[in-house]
Amino acid sequence: xxxxxxxxxxxxxxxxxxxxxxxxxxxxxxxxxxxxxxxxxxxxxxxxxxxxxxxxxxxxxxxxxxxxxxxxxxxxxxxxxxxxxxxxxxxxxxxxxxxxxxxxxxxxxxxxxxxxxxxxxxxxxxxxxxxxxxxxxxxxxxxxxxxxxxxxxxxxxxxxxxxxxxxxxxxxxxxxxxxxxxxxxxxxxxxxxxxxxxxxxxxxxxxxxxxxxxxxxxxxxxxxxxxxxxxxxxxxxxxxxxxxxxxxxxxxxxxxxxxxxxxxxxxxxxxxxxxxxxxxxxxxxxxxxxxxxxxxxxxxxxxxxxxxxxxxxxxxxxxxxxxxxxxxxxxx
Numbered sequence: 001x002x003x004x005x006x007x008x009x010x011x012x013x014x015x016x017x018x019x020x021x022x023x024x025x026x027x028x029x030x031x032x033x034x035x036x037x038x039x040x041x042x043x044x045x046x047x048x049x050x051x052x053x054x055x056x057x058x059x060x061x062x063x064x065x066x067x068x069x070x071x072x073x074x075x076x077x078x079x080x081x082x083x084x085x086x087x088x089x090x091x092x093x094x095x096x097x098x099x100x101x102x103x104x105x106x107x108x109x110x111x112x113x114x115x116x117x118x119x120x121x122x123x124x125x126x127x128x129x130x131x132x133x134x135x136x137x138x139x140x141x142x143x144x145x146x147x148x149x150x151x152x153x154x155x156x157x158x159x160x161x162x163x164x165x166x167x168x169x170x171x172x173x174x175x176x177x178x179x180x181x182x183x184x185x186x187x188x189x190x191x192x193x194x195x196x197x198x199x200x201x202x203x204x205x206x207x208x209x210x211x212x213x214x215x216x217x218x219x220x221x222x223x224x225x226x227x228x229x230x231x232x233x234x235x236x237x238x239x240x241x242x243x244x245x246x247x248x249x250x251x252x253x254x255x256x257x258x259x260x261x262x263x264x265x266x267x268x269x270x271x272x273x274x275x276x277x278x279x280x281x282x283x284x285x286x287x288x289x290x291x292x293x294x295x296x297x298x299x300x301x302x303x304x305x306x307x308x309x310x311x312x313x314x315x316x317x318x319x320x321x322x323x324x325x326x327x328x329x330x331x332x
Contacts, residue, residue, distance in 0.1 A: 009304050013102030013289075015297040025296050029053055032299045038074035040295070041066055043083065044234045045256035045287040050078045050295060057260065059234040060086075060132045061147040061327065067091055068324060076299055077306075080105045080286050084306040085136040089316045092308075099294035101304045103286045105133055107219075110189035111168030113137035119165075123185055126163040129154060130319070133191070134168055136308050140315035145323045148172060148218050148233035150332045152179045157326050171195075175218040175225060193254050193284045194219035198276035202227065205250050205271060212248035212271065215240060220252055228252070241265055254284045 008016045019025065030053070033040065041063050042054035051057050056066045060083070067075060067087035074095045077084040082105055084098040111134055120128060120141060130142040131151065139145055146154045155164065155176055166173040167187030171194065177184050194217055202224070206214060215237050216228040225231055230240050234257050241249055242264050251258060252273035261270045275282045298304065308316075326332075 005301065005303055009101060013304070014100040014294045015301050015303050017297055017301070019293055019296060025292055026053055029292075029296055029299060032296075036074050036299065036302070037072050038076055038299060039070050039072035040076045040078060040299075041070075041083075041087065042078035043080075043256075043287065044238070044260055045254040045284055046078050046290060047256070047288065047292075048259040049292050050290060051256070051259055053292070053295075054078060059147065059149060061149040061233070061332070062235060063087075064090065064132065064147070064320065065324065065327075070094075074299075074302065076295065078290050078295060079103070080108075080284075081306070082108045082133060082135055085308060085316075086132060086139075086320065088306055088308050089136060089139070089313050089320060092310070092313050095302065096306045097298050097302060098304055098306050099291070099298040100289040101306075103289040105286055106192035107131075107133045107169055107189055108135055108138075111135075111138055111187055113141060116167060116187065117141055119167075119187060123163065123165055126165045126185060127158060128165045128167075130167050131169050131172055132320075132323075136312050136316045138168070139319055140312050142316075142319040143322070144326070145319045147323075149235060150323065150327050150330075151176050151218075153330050153332060154323065154326055155180045155182055155184070157330070169219055171221055171225075172218050174222055175231065191219045193282055194252075195221060196275040196277065197221070197224050197252050197273050197282065199223055199227070201274040201276070202250065202252070205273070209248050209250065209269075209271065211246065212250050212269075213244065213246045214250045214252070214273075216252035216273075224252060237261075238264065241268065241270070253282075254287065255282055256284075256287065 068090040088096040166184040168189030173186040213229040215230040248269045255272045
């Protein structure tokens, strides 16, 4: 590897090569995709220009399903690190690229695998279900992986007397406990984006927009979910706003999803739920590290690449495949 590239990746996490200002960067990305037989997978929380150039946009479940079935040689994952790892686990023979290696995840960081392994030892005979927002090493310690789209159904698919550890998101775990009536042992982790919504500011918005429905992601804290008219995954929230007859929605999740909501329902109004700081909307700083310029360089130079040891791939693939099998069986 070029020494400058190595230096860039170590210091910055991405290839910082200058791009000719006269080129049409979108057209060049499309050309490179064809030339390299590459596919761009983007999460709903990416910037709008990245969503618009992606071959597939989705939440964690949809992206996992797409990564498992793509016939591309190269997967460019416009998301965060654990998502690119998941793509590599499901397609180990493919080259998986991430525009910025420092696009991490506060929830994933809240559950170091070595500490979770010790936690797991305290609860023998428990099935371990981990939310997909975690490292490959944590997935390798799991029996089943889930997403916010299928967590309730996966828990319900197990025998009622089966003891379960659920991690790393305690808020999603508490939501699943309430929905299923199951007594889950929870790891105490959380997402920084979904933990800082302001109940007072949301109440003010509901007064300002009395006809708006309030919709929230299950990673939000319980007192926020208690006020919601609808609770669901990112794709679930999008589907709800398309099918529901309200004209205004206050949306409590990362603000990137509003782009797809507005595209799908251009006559409706979508208002981001504000956090408890001076910002008007709630952005994930990790997701927003990816830019169109970084994506172009990533595809052009085929760096940074996300790779994993094969033993981790083999151990982590089993719980993900079990999730995909259950999801397919249940029609999710």
